[in-house]
Amino acid sequence: MFKELDPILHTPLRLAIVSLLISVKEAEFTFIKEKTNATAGNLSVQVSKLKEAGYIDVVKQFRDNYPQTICKITPEGLRAFEIYVKNLQSYLNTGN
Amino acid sequence: MSSADSLALIESMINKAKNQFSENGHLYLLWGWVVFICSLGQYLGMRILKIQESYYVWILTWVAVIYMIIYLVKNKKKRRVVTYTDELLGAIWIAFSIVMCLSGFILGQTMGTRFYELLNPIYLTIYGMPTFISGVVLKFRPLKTGAAVCWVLAVLSTFIPVTEHLLLIAIAMVAAWIIPGYLLKQRYNNQAVN
Numbered sequence: 001m002f003k004e005l006d007p008i009l010h011t012p013l014r015l016a017i018v019s020l021l022i023s024v025k026e027a028e029f030t031f032i033k034e035k036t037n038a039t040a041g042n043l044s045v046q047v048s049k050l051k052e053a054g055y056i057d058v059v060k061q062f063r064d065n066y067p068q069t070i071c072k073i074t075p076e077g078l079r080a081f082e083i084y085v086k087n088l089q090s091y092l093n094t095g096n
Numbered sequence: 097m098s099s100a101d102s103l104a105l106i107e108s109m110i111n112k113a114k115n116q117f118s119e120n121g122h123l124y125l126l127w128g129w130v131v132f133i134c135s136l137g138q139y140l141g142m143r144i145l146k147i148q149e150s151y152y153v154w155i156l157t158w159v160a161v162i163y164m165i166i167y168l169v170k171n172k173k174k175r176r177v178v179t180y181t182d183e184l185l186g187a188i189w190i191a192f193s194i195v196m197c198l199s200g201f202i203l204g205q206t207m208g209t210r211f212y213e214l215l216n217p218i219y220l221t222i223y224g225m226p227t228f229i230s231g232v233v234l235k236f237r238p239l240k241t242g243a244a245v246c247w248v249l250a251v252l253s254t255f256i257p258v259t260e261h262l263l264l265i266a267i268a269m270v271a272a273w274i275i276p277g278y279l280l281k282q283r284y285n286n287q288a289v290n
Contacts, residue, residue, distance in 0.1 A: 004254055005102075012097055012105060021104045023113030024179045031176040035112045085106070091099040 005091075008053045009084045012045045013038055018081050021056060021073040029069035047071060083095055105130050116287075118175065118182050119234060121280030123164060126271030130160040132266050139262035181233055192226040216261035220250035221267055227272045242272030 009015050016036045022028060031044050047069075050056045055077030059070045073081075097105075112222045126256055134154050139152025203211040224246035231239030256264075 010097060010102070013182075015097075015102060015105055016109050020113050023110050024116070024177050025183055026178050028176040035109070046256035087103055088099050092103065 003087045003090070006080055006084050006085055008039070008043060008049065008055065009080060011046075012041065014050055015084075017043075017050060018055060018073065018077060021071060022078060022081055026070050026072040029071065050077070053077075053080075054061060109192050113177075116177060116179060116277065118177070119185070119230075119280055120284040121277040122167070124273040124277030124280060126160060126164065126167075128269045128277050130156055132269040132274065135265040135269070136261040139266070143259070166283055185230055185233060188226045188229050192222065213258050215260075216265055217253040220246050220253060222263060223268055223272055224250070227276075234280075236280065236283075237277065238276040239272070242268075242276050245250075245271035271273070 009018060013019075013036060016038075017032055020032060020035055029040075029043070029047070032047075033040060036043065038046075047056070047058060051058045054074060057072045057074055059072075061068050061070065134156055137153040138150045141147045141153065152260065187233050196219065199222065200211075200215065203214055203218065207214065224243040227239050228243035231237065231241075231243060246268045249268050253261055
């Protein structure tokens with residue numbers, strides 16, 4: 001039986017952000033923007049959605065008078081990602 | 097987005113993160129050159145210039161420590177991403193510094209003025225450990241080779257006079273930190289270009 005894929009993760013940019021963040025301890029907004037090739041506005045919206053879902057932690061701070069946004073995956077986000085990949089595999093195993 | 101698309105996206109993002117080298121070789125070069133200059137300086141001072149106090153050249157390491165602290169603080173501010181590899185390697189090099197200080201202290205306490213007979217063979221052995229682990233973690237063969245050279249020199253040091261030990265330290269620095277340091281710098285710069 002197929003389980004529904006997590007709608008929070010099942011969009012290209014949000015999935016890209018989470019996939020990037022599971023591989024590192026933490027990353028700055030500009031780094032994620034560069035790696036995902038997203039626009040700042042779109043990335044900002046998707047980061048907020050992931051934060052609201054509790055999948056990532058977002059820390060806004062100032063460094064040398066410049067604003068900086070640091071993103072980090074949460075245990076909940078990691079769990080959601082694992083479930084997403086598991087469900088994805090069940091789809092792939094049946095050739096979908 | 098199909099399942100295959102999702103999987104391809106996940107794979108591509110993980111690879112992008114995985115290929116992120118934050119190691120630019122700067123501290124390998126700093127310490128490689130400092131220890132090389134100090135060991136060779138002391139050796140030449142003692143053997144050729146016959147200056148007994150030539151060990152004062154090691155004061156240079158304190159200047160290097162101050163520079164390293166400033167560099168690390170500045171670098172931390174500039175860093176846009178922290179990988180688990182960065183965290184692990186940081187811990188390994190901190191442990192290495194502590195082991196170096198403690199072994200020097202213990203040798204001094206237990207062997208008195210004869211501490212010098214064991215100091216460099218033990219230091220050569222210790223140099224190899226973080227260098228080898230870094231080589232494995234960074235998947236960087238020159239570091240693993242450098243570590244092997246340190247360990248071979250540590251064994252060799254037991255067969256040659258104590259007065260020549262400093263030369264082995266200088267050779268170890270070239271093999272373990274200076275050459276890999278330049279190669280790491282090259283790899284880091286290539287990453288910035290690509």
